[in-house]
Amino acid sequence: EDQVTQSPEALRLQEGESSSLNCSYTVSGLRGLFWYRQDPGKGPEFLFTLYSAGEEKEKERLKATLTKKESFLHITAPKPEDSATYLCAVRTNGGSQGNLIFGKGTKLSVKP
Amino acid sequence: EPEVTQTPSHQVTQMGQEVILRCVPISNHLYFYWYRQILGQKVEFLVSFYNNEISEKSEIFDDQFSVERPDGSNFTLKIRSTKLEDSAMYFCASRGAQFGPGELFFGEGSRLTVL
Numbered sequence: 001e002d003q004v005t006q007s008p009e010a011l012r013l014q015e016g017e018s019s020s021l022n023c024s025y026t027v028s029g030l031r032g033l034f035w036y037r038q039d040p041g042k043g044p045e046f047l048f049t050l051y052s053a054g055e056e057k058e059k060e061r062l063k064a065t066l067t068k069k070e071s072f073l074h075i076t077a078p079k080p081e082d083s084a085t086y087l088c089a090v091r092t093n094g095g096s097q098g099n100l101i102f103g104k105g106t107k108l109s110v111k112p
Numbered sequence: 113e114p115e116v117t118q119t120p121s122h123q124v125t126q127m128g129q130e131v132i133l134r135c136v137p138i139s140n141h142l143y144f145y146w147y148r149q150i151l152g153q154k155v156e157f158l159v160s161f162y163n164n165e166i167s168e169k170s171e172i173f174d175d176q177f178s179v180e181r182p183d184g185s186n187f188t189l190k191i192r193s194t195k196l197e198d199s200a201m202y203f204c205a206s207r208g209a210q211f212g213p214g215e216l217f218f219g220e221g222s223r224l225t226v227l
């Protein structure tokens with residue numbers, strides 16, 4: 001069965017304290033890994049797409065990387081506005097476009 | 113900035129009642145989706161819709177569920193006879209052809225509470 005596991009479940013950082021979020025996956029065939037951000041009471045907001053091991057994407061203080069078994073979302077010098085739940089999702093060989101399998105997310109809190 | 117809009121934001125219904133959740137996708141998008149998120153759980157795929165027909169549906173999307181694009185702008189999810197376990201946040205999403213297969217634009221969700 002295809003699975004996506006995110007760790008930690010929750011992460012508290014001080015402003016400026018860099019860290020990484022982990023997304024490990026066990027799938028029949030990976031056709032893309034996606035990172036989303038979800039604010040409380042809102043829908044997920046797309047951040048990155050990664051397709052192959054070794055690929056990296058960056059946006060402001062966020063950098064996403066991909067290996068054959070996991071992905072990391074690195075947050076450099078976070079600010080309070082980075083506080084949100086970060087979701088990892090995969091598309092597999094068995095799924096059509098837009099059929100994504102999500103992890104439970106990592107809830108990030110950044111304190112000033 | 114264009115966005116996906118959903119109504120109602122919150123609906124409370126009695127078990128066994130029919131519910132229709134409405135969505136207005138981004139205007140030039142062609143691919144439409146419904147996802148749900150039970151409180152504290154993962155976001156789960158329900159159904160994808162393209163060219164006026166269902167492309168794929170999950171095991172959750174049984175005969176009690178249906179989707180429709182009744183006109184050029186709305187996309188609806190109907191639950192025929194609601195159950196307690198249908199209580200969840202339902203997200204509509206859309207995607208334009210110019211975006212990758214996992215780059216979905218989600219609405220803010222409709223919270224369904226079944227009593």
